[in-house]
Amino acid sequence: MKVVEFNPDEGQFERRSDIDPAKRRQEWARYYGQKRIRQMLMQIHFLASVDVESVLEIGPYYGLTTALMDNAGFEVTTADLNDEPAFHRPNRPHFQMNIDNPDVEAMRGFDAIVCCATMEHVQYEESIEAMKAFKAAGPKYVLVSIPYRSWQIFGELFITARKFHHKFWWRKFTGLEKFKEHEDPLGHKWEIGYKGYPLKKVEKDLIHDVGYDIIAQDFSFPACTAFWLLKPKG
Numbered sequence: 759m760k761v762v763e764f765n766p767d768e769g770q771f772e773r774r775s776d777i778d779p780a781k782r783r784q785e786w787a788r789y790y791g792q793k794r795i796r797q798m799l800m801q802i803h804f805l806a807s808v809d810v811e812s813v814l815e816i817g818p819y820y821g822l823t824t825a826l827m828d829n830a831g832f833e834v835t836t837a838d839l840n841d842e843p844a845f846h847r848p849n850r851p852h853f854q855m856n857i858d859n860p861d862v863e864a865m866r867g868f869d870a871i872v873c874c875a876t877m878e879h880v881q882y883e884e885s886i887e888a889m890k891a892f893k894a895a896g897p898k899y900v901l902v903s904i905p906y907r908s909w910q911i912f913g914e915l916f917i918t919a920r921k922f923h924h925k926f927w928w929r930k931f932t933g934l935e936k937f938k939e940h941e942d943p944l945g946h947k948w949e950i951g952y953k954g955y956p957l958k959k960v961e962k963d964l965i966h967d968v969g970y971d972i973i974a975q976d977f978s979f980p981a982c983t984a985f986w987l988l989k990p991k992g
Contacts (some may be wrong), residue, residue: 773842787916793981796836798823814868817876821845858884860891874903889968893990906984907951
């Protein structure tokens, strides 16, 4: 099998018509590891717990969550930086939008707006404005997830006659560290748990002060991410 080295600067966030199929397969396999698969499934379970038919998914990347939602029976529309998504399947409606400049009118008419693993790609103040725009669009629910680098212990052990697997880590003192923005201009600008972004502050600024009620909350692992299923007030 020919292995194609993937350069994120060349392929990531491109339109589907611009992506070399071999590079796409390599990047798909790299990105969708076990930790992310768990997060994709969490999104489906959140949505399945409430009365939702139509979903706007913001930031679908290579479309795995889109495919899961489509297969589960939701009517999915996607929105992202480019005028077409970076995948052919599933073939769902799509429009161009960046959450640092949200289009409220384009987001109207959906039962749920899903913005997972995306909010951290814009500045913190812009994420607050995006949450306001989601609310103004009038969905029944908003589902949001943001990486959460808190104090945490994780352990995993698996033993059979043919396989031995173990994993352990202990994260400490994240709240004393200042988040370092990624060199990639499209990379992360902030994450929950770092200095200046404690969980309570994020919940206050992005949720309570904007005008949402928290319907459900959970945290993924081993890659810790905070999830909120929200209902706009009023």
